[in-house]
Amino acid sequence: MRTRRMEYFVIGLFAGAVGGIVLGLLFAPDSGVRTRRRLANEALRVAEAARAVADRAERAAEIVGSRVDHYLGRDEEVAWRKVQEIRDGVKRYSRTVMTS
Helix, strand or coil: CHHHHHHHHHHHHHHHHHHHHHHHHHHCCCCHHHHHHHHHHHHHHHHHHHHHHHHHHHHHHHHHHHHHHHHHHHHHHHHHHHHHHHHHHHHHHHHHHHHC
8 A cells, every 4th residue: 555655656656747847838938958958957856766766666566565574483483382382292192191
């Protein structure tokens, strides 16, 4: 669910950036050289922002993944302890029945 929201955010970020660049070009009174230079600078800025968002999303995914691994590992430990307790209980019961 969070991944889907992050995808929508990144798509919105790019759509907004592209829309802003296009509108800027349409209404810019500058020469072609200056406009292209500004366009290149703006594209670099958007790329850097997208990289930063992607890095944050990757770090968040790593944190969530490690937490899931931690909790799954804990559940696995508890399950193995319960299995061992059941085995021990069955052994004790078997000894009790055999000695009776």
